[in-house]
Each structure stands twice: as C-alpha cells, then as structure tokens.
Amino acid sequence: MITNGSRVEQPAMNETSAPVLAVEDLTVEVPVDRIWRPVVEQVSFSVRKGETLGLVGESGSGKTMTSLAVMGLLSRNSARIAHGSIRLTGQELVGAGRRQLDQLRGDRIAMIFQEPMTSLNPSMKIGEQIVEAVRRHRPVSRAEARRRAVEVLDLVGVPSAASRVNSYPHEFSGGMRQRAMIAMSLACDPDVLIADEPTTALDVTIQAQILDLLRQMRDELGLALLFITHSMGVVADICDRVAVMYHGQVVEQADADDLFERPRHPYTEGLLRAMPTLVVREGRLPLIPGRPPQATMRPTGCAFSPRCPYRIAACTEVPPALFSTGDTGVTRCIRPGLPLQGAT
Ligand SMILES: Nc1ncnc2c1ncn2[C@@H]1O[C@H](COP(=O)(O)OP(=O)(O)O)[C@@H](O)[C@H]1O
Ligand SMILES: [Mg+2]
Structure with missing residues (x-):
C-alpha cells in the first residue's frame, strides 16, 4: 500500500x-x-x-x-x-x-576539514597564517592582524596564545592543530x-x-x-x-x-x-x-x-519524491506513513 x-x-x-x-x-x-x-x-x-x-x-x-x-x-x-x-x-x-x-x-563562509593540515601550511608559523587570512579580506595593518590572530587562538582555547602564535603546526598536538584551524576559519568572523x-x-x-x-x-x-x-x-x-x-x-x-x-x-x-x-x-x-x-x-x-527491509514492488519502479512528515520533516520514501521499528 x-x-x-x-x-x-x-x-x-x-x-x-x-x-x-x-x-x-x-x-x-x-x-x-x-x-x-x-x-x-x-x-x-x-x-x-x-x-x-x-x-x-x-x-x-x-x-x-x-x-x-x-x-x-x-x-x-x-x-x-x-x-x-x-x-x-x-x-x-x-x-x-x-x-x-x-x-x-x-x-x-569558512570551512574546516578532518585533517587540519589540509588548511595549515606546515612551513609557516600559525600566527603568520592567520595574519595572511585576515589581511586577504580586511584592510588592516600587520600589527592589527597579529592582534586578531592572538585573539582568535585565545578564543578557541590555545593556552598562552600570545607566544604559541609563533609556533609551527608540527609543534602543536593533533587537538591543538584542530583548534588552530578553527581559529583561522573564525578570524574574519564568518556567518557560515x-x-x-x-x-x-x-x-x-x-x-x-x-x-x-x-x-x-x-x-x-x-x-x-x-x-x-x-x-x-x-x-x-x-x-x-x-x-x-x-x-x-x-x-x-x-x-x-x-x-x-x-x-x-x-x-x-x-x-x-x-x-x-x-x-x-x-x-x-x-x-x-x-x-x-x-x-x-x-x-x-x-x-x-535493494537494502531496504520494507521494500515493496513499487519501490523498485519509480524514484521516490520528497514527502512531508509533519511541520518541518521530509522523507524520500513512498511509504512515509510506515511505522518503522525505531532505533530501540
Ligand atoms: N571526480 C570524480 N569522478 C567520479 N566520481 C567522483 C568524483 N569525485 C567524487 N566522486 C564520487 O562522488 C561520490 C561522493 O563523494 P563525496 O562527496 O566525497 O562523499 P562523502 O563525503 O559523503 O564520503 C563518491 O562516490 C565519489 O567516489
Ligand atoms: Mg567526505
């Protein structure tokens, strides 16, 4: 049905x-x-x-x-x-x-990846990379951009940001590198x-x-x-x-x-x-x-x-449209009223 x-x-x-x-x-x-x-x-x-x-x-x-x-x-x-x-x-x-x-x-709009080294340059100090990112988009002096770099590193919880700004990515642990990448992504205050x-x-x-x-x-x-x-x-x-x-x-x-x-x-x-x-x-x-x-x-x-335990013949014949499932939900299944068993 x-x-x-x-x-x-x-x-x-x-x-x-x-x-x-x-x-x-x-x-x-x-x-x-x-x-x-x-x-x-x-x-x-x-x-x-x-x-x-x-x-x-x-x-x-x-x-x-x-x-x-x-x-x-x-x-x-x-x-x-x-x-x-x-x-x-x-x-x-x-x-x-x-x-x-x-x-x-x-x-x-900024993006962070699974692997921080996708965004970070291994041969450049972290602070310098954030300075470059800021100055690419904002008409500010190096000193101002550097202040911003320390500010965002601090914001994301890098301890002693004022000195760690001079570190290279390899001097950071994996978690800290991820924080540095997040800092760089936030440096220009993105919306998304x-x-x-x-x-x-x-x-x-x-x-x-x-x-x-x-x-x-x-x-x-x-x-x-x-x-x-x-x-x-x-x-x-x-x-x-x-x-x-x-x-x-x-x-x-x-x-x-x-x-x-x-x-x-x-x-x-x-x-x-x-x-x-x-x-x-x-x-x-x-x-x-x-x-x-x-x-x-x-x-x-x-x-x-092919993997669906609830498949009926019609499922293999027509690509399903999106059906609404209440106020804000949608499902791409021709059986949207189907009582699935749920996760428990
Ligand atoms: N240039 C390409 N040529 C052929 N297939 C591609 C190409 N780029 C991505 N794909 C395929 O597109 C699909 C979606 O990839 P992707 O968006 O990376 O998936 P996800 O991030 O969900 O793991 C994958 O099956 C991938 O193999
Ligand atoms: Mg992926």
Whole structure:
C-alpha cells in the first residue's frame, strides 16, 4: 500500500529567522567516461544563524561534494554544478565569478576539514597564517592582524596564545592543530562555518573537546554551522536539525529530536541501529546489509530499495519524491506513513 503524505518540492521551513545559507535543488555532476553524471542530486537544506544542521550519511554519499559546491571549491574540470541554487544571506553563489567567490570564502563562509593540515601550511608559523587570512579580506595593518590572530587562538582555547602564535603546526598536538584551524576559519568572523568530519581523526576525549568548542563558538558568534559527519552519535551531540544523505540525495530531513525518536526513512533507521551505544546494549553490530550503489549509477527506483527491509514492488519502479512528515520533516520514501521499528 502506498500511504498518505503530501508531496512537497522543498523541505518546509520554520519561519523564525531567514536562513543564512539556503541550498535548493542542488545537483553536482562528475564526468564518467566523458559523460556528466550526478553524484549529488536535488539536494535542499538551509541553516539559520546560531543553528547546527547535520549532514549525515555513509562514506561516498555526497557530503563532501555538497560542501565543496557550497564553498565554490569544486575543481573546474572534474565536477560541475548542473542545477540549483546556493544563497548566502540571499546572495546567489551559483554562477558567481571566481573573484567574488574568493572574496566570500574565508570571510563570510569558512570551512574546516578532518585533517587540519589540509588548511595549515606546515612551513609557516600559525600566527603568520592567520595574519595572511585576515589581511586577504580586511584592510588592516600587520600589527592589527597579529592582534586578531592572538585573539582568535585565545578564543578557541590555545593556552598562552600570545607566544604559541609563533609556533609551527608540527609543534602543536593533533587537538591543538584542530583548534588552530578553527581559529583561522573564525578570524574574519564568518556567518557560515562548514565542518567536514572535523573530529573523525581524533581520539574520543579530544573529539568531545572539539565538539564542545564548536558548540560554544556557534552560540557565542551566532554561526550557522553545517556539520558533516558519518556518525549519528556526533549528530546527537551537536545538531539541531539533520539532513540524511544516501547515494547523493537527502533521503530524510527533520529536527534532531524527531529524527531520533521517529525515523521516517528506513536508511535513517538503519543508521540509528548502527549507533555504538546500541551495540553495547544488543551485543552485536546491527549493520545495514548490502552496499550503496556506485555513486554515478542511477537505479530505476529508490536507491536504497535493494537494502531496504520494507521494500515493496513499487519501490523498485519509480524514484521516490520528497514527502512531508509533519511541520518541518521530509522523507524520500513512498511509504512515509510506515511505522518503522525505531532505533530501540
Ligand atoms: N571526480 C570524480 N569522478 C567520479 N566520481 C567522483 C568524483 N569525485 C567524487 N566522486 C564520487 O562522488 C561520490 C561522493 O563523494 P563525496 O562527496 O566525497 O562523499 P562523502 O563525503 O559523503 O564520503 C563518491 O562516490 C565519489 O567516489
Ligand atoms: Mg567526505
């Protein structure tokens, strides 16, 4: 039976404040045997000031390609935005010139990565790197930029910032390097911070400290935080809203509390079941059976259907549209009223 649920074009939005970042119907393609094929398709989400949106999904689901598109960092010959809109406080970034994107990046919108050395130059003192980042966007003296460098290192909890500003990245521990990268990203006081798996390479204690720091920065600076992770545990820790990605598409989006309490997409349910706390409870790892299809292959019906325990014939025939699941939620499942078993 195909149940209720009204079809919607975009995720419904809570109207309390206008989004700082609004992505609509974004499709990103890569060339495979000289034919452009989508690896991100019809992705829509928005993030408000002071809010954290989690973008969650297995490796290869299109999270990084989505964030690189938002940053204007897709490399020209190996990926392209084929469709959609990316607006930063109302300003359209799709189709914007390279100079304009260079101006915005690091100033209004910044990104941190899993590996701090992606952003930090190993042969340059940390303070110098922050000074350069500030002066790229602000007409300030070296002395002023240096004061800013000490200020942001202090802000992110680097002890003795006034002297550590003269250290090289290799003189910092992994956790401190991550703090330095966060400091550099915040130096120009951005509106949006994209964090792409920023704690994945860190041990659990440091991971918790960095999550605390990002939460604190979001609240104190009013950042719109787009937090990318493959871990539902991390999502539970930091996100207000969640967009779940599978095979290049957002398959479910909801407030974090709702999503954990009542997942509406079978893939979300699978991710919740795979959370480590449940492993302890159940004594086994309830992995989702099967593998996602190759990113550039288009299955006929729902991309998750081969792995879905709730599959019916129609699932393999038509690609599912987004159905609304209440005030703010959407699911890309033709059975939105399906009572899933939940994570517990
Ligand atoms: N230039 C490319 N050519 C072909 N496939 C690509 C290219 N770049 C990325 N992909 C594929 O796009 C998919 C999405 O990648 P990515 O956004 O990095 O995933 P995630 O960050 O969720 O792990 C992956 O399956 C990846 O192999
Ligand atoms: Mg990635």
